[in-house]
Amino acid sequence: MNMHTQPQRTPAETALIDAFGERLSLLPGDGAVMLKRDDAIEAIKHGLPTRRIESWHYTDLRRLLNVVPDFDPAAAAKAIAPIVEGSAILPVLNGVSSAKLPAIEGVTVQRLSEKLTDGSVAPRLDPYGADDAIGALNTAFVADGYFVDIADGAELEKPVELQNLQAGGQTHVRLLTRAGAGAKAVIVERQTGEGAALVSSVSQLVLGDGAEVTWLIVQEQPDTATHLAQFKAHLGKDAKLTLFVMNAGGKLVRQEIVVRTTGEGADFTLRGINLLAGDTHTDVTMVLDHAVPHTTSTEVIRNVVTGKARGVFQGRINVHQYAQKTNAKMACNTLLLSDDGEFSTKPELEIFADDVVCGHGATVTEIDHNHLFYLMARGIDVKSARGLLVKAFVAEVIEELDDEAIVEALETRLDGWFATHG
C-alpha cells in the first residue's frame, strides 16, 4: 500500500494532473520540450502555491483556484477589432494560432506550435525561481502562440496586436518576441474572452541593444475567468521598454512581471492601472533586476477598488552588487471606493550596490472632497463628479504614454469600464 505524505489534492490540482495525462498525445513538442513539460507537471504535483510561500502570500492560489474548467475543444472565439485602428492583428483563438497572418514589414511571425514541435523554443520554457507556478502551468500545457521576430533596425509604423481570445475551457498560450537592435515597436497584448475559462499566458520579450518597445497589456476578461499571466523581458544595452498594464476584468487574476536589465543604459518604465470591481481578486507582482550599472526604472501603479474586490501589488527591485548608479523609483496609489474592498501593497527593495538612488511610496486614499465640491459647484452631479475624479486618477497614468493614438485607445477602454462599473 502506498503512503501519501502530501496533503490531499484539491479538485483543481487533480483535474490539472489528469488533464495532462489525457492531453499528452495532443501537445506539440520534441523530446526536449516534452522533458520540460514533465518537469512542469511534477512541480504542479507538489501542489499549487499557498500563502505560506512568500511570493504568493496575498494570493493563495491553492485556495482561490479550487476548481478548473475542462478543456473545451468546441469553444469558438472570434477575432475582435484592435484598440488602435490599422494595427496588424495576430489572433490566438481559444489557444490556437492562425495560419493566415498579415505581412508586417520587418517582422517575421511563426506559429509557436511549430517552434514547439521542432524543439527550438525548449530553452525558453525554463521556470524562473522555485515558485514559478504560472510558468509551470503554462509550460505543461502550452500548445500554441506566436514567435515574433522584429528585425534589427525595423521601425514599425503601426502597432502589432496579439489577441489572446478565449471562449471558455482552458487555454495556455505563449508569445515569444525578439526586438532586434535599434528596432522600434508598439505591441498590444489583448487578453479577453467571454467564457468561464482558465487562461495561462506567458509573454517573453528580448530587447536588443538600443531597441525601443512600448508593450501594452489590456486584460479585460469576464468575471467568470481565471487569468494567470506572466510577462518576462530582458533589456539590452540602451534598450528602452515601456510596459503598460491595464487590468479591467477577471475573477482571479495574477499578472507577473519579470524584468531584467542586462545592458548598461537600459531603461524600464512600468505603468499599471487596476480597475477592480465585484467579488474579484487581482494581483500584479513585479520582480525587477537591475543587473548591470547605469540602468534606470520607474514604476507607477494606480488602483481603483470598488465592491468587494481585492487587489495586490508586489514590487520587488533587486539591485545587484555590480549595478552601481542604478536609479529606480516605484509608487503604488490606491483609490479605495468601497468599505468592502481591499488592496495590499508590498514594495521590496533589495540593494547590494552602494551608489544608487532607489525609492518607493504607497498611498491609499478616498476621493478628495475639495475636488468633489469644486466640480459639483459647477453643476456636475455627485455621481458624474465622482466618475470624473476616479477616471482622472487613472487617466493621469495613461496620458504619460504621450502617443495620441494609444492614449485615446486606452481611454476608450477606460470609458468602457466606467460605463459598466462607474
Added chain:
Amino acid sequence: MLEIRNLHARIVDDGTEIIRGLNLTVKAGEVAAIMGPNGSGKSTLSYILAGREDYEVTEGDILYNGQSILEMDPAERATAGIFLAFQYPMEIPGVATMEFLKVAMNEQRKARGEEPLKIPEFLKRVKDAAGSLNMDMAMLKRPLNVGFSGGEKKRAEILQMKLLEPKLCVLDETDSGLDIDALKIVSDGVNALRSPERAIVVITHYQRLLEHIVPDSVHVLYKGQVIKSGDKSLALDLEANGYAGVIGQAA
C-alpha cells in the same frame, strides 16, 4: 434674488461658530460688495452659499428667488444658477479643462431640460469667452487649473462664469493674486455680465476691485454679522479710515 435671514453656521469638524446672525438682501440687477477684515466670515459665507458640506447651518435660512436652498447640494444650487468664483480654485490633475467645461455646461443644460451643446457650438463659445479674457486656448488643453498661475486661475473662474451664465454670481476675493492689467480684464469680464436679471456678490478686502466693478451696495461683515450697510461711498470710507471706526460704532 438672495435673502439671507438670521443665518448662523458653524464648522462641522470642531463646532466653531463662524456666521452669527447674518442678514443680507441682494436684488436682481444689484452688485453687492461684502467687505470685512480677515476672519470676519467672508469666505465662509461664500462656501455656505455654494453648499460646502464642511459647514452646517444651525439657524436661519438662505432664500434664493424665494426658495430655501439649504437642502440643496452644490450641484443643485449651481444648476439653479448660483455660481461661486473661488478664492483658491482647485487644481485637479487628470481632468482636462475642456472636458470639464463641456461636462459642466452640458450637465447644467440637462438639468434645465436643454439639449447638450454640439461640439462646434461649444468650441465657439469657449473660444469667444477665452478671447474676451485674453486667455490662451492652449492653457485650456491642460488639466484643470494645474500649473496655472494665480492670475490664470482667476481668469479661468471668470471664464467658467461666462460660459455657465449663472443668475447669482459670488466672487470670493477674485482680485487677490491679480496684477493691474489682469484686474482690469477680469473686471471687464464681470461687468459684461451685469444685467437686470443677475445679481453679483463681490467679496473683497480692498476698495481696489470696486473701482472697476462699481457696487450698488456695500456691506461690512464682522464676526459673522453684517454690521453696516451703505452705498459705494462706504467702501471709500473704509479705505480711508480702516475697519476700526465701523467696528467701534457697531460695538
